[in-house]
Amino acid sequence: MKREDFYHKVYDVVSEIPPGRVTTYGAIAGYLGVRSGARMVGYALNNLISKEGENYPAHRVVNRLGQLTGRAYFPGDSMRERLEQEGVEFTEEYTVDIENHFWDPSLNLK
Template identity: 65%
Template sequence: MDDYYERVYSVVAQIPRGRVSTYGIIARYLGIASGARMVGYALNNVSETNIPAHRVVNRYGELTGRAHFPDDTMRERLKQEGVTFVDDYQIDIEKHLWDPNEQNI
């Protein structure tokens, strides 16, 4: 399991500032098509501060991981990076989506 978590962290570390990815996209990239929950579990256990877990949202662009950030830290970090929102806790997913499947990482 640790190896899987490390693979998740490696992909998440590549998400550029001002962009987001989804749990499902990351799972598919890692070869586990139905592993979105496993990506979430990995991010719940992240202890490294250099892993930008705040850049991972659900497929609708909702900040489902915000429970693991104090107060509105997830939202505030994304706003500071220039991410735009369509609702209080839903980002403009089409504008900010980053897909590692389309990158050379």
């Protein structure tokens, strides 16, 4: 699969994450059939930064522990603020309550 094709598939999955829910880089990779591709999902989301006008809810993607590892790519504390506005609860300052807010693409997308 070409990198651009993979990136577009990642964006399609991310666009489906509902407000108030989060998923992980690994869950997206697994859904796309690339079990060890969590890092590639991260690369795809980092690529969004250079795309002006694209509006994907990338703030809803966290690491497997629920940590906001992508927050460096959001201005200020906006990743956390956006999640809080959607009702996502945190167990620590930058760790979401993944147990109660996890959205699994393999169960929710066909």
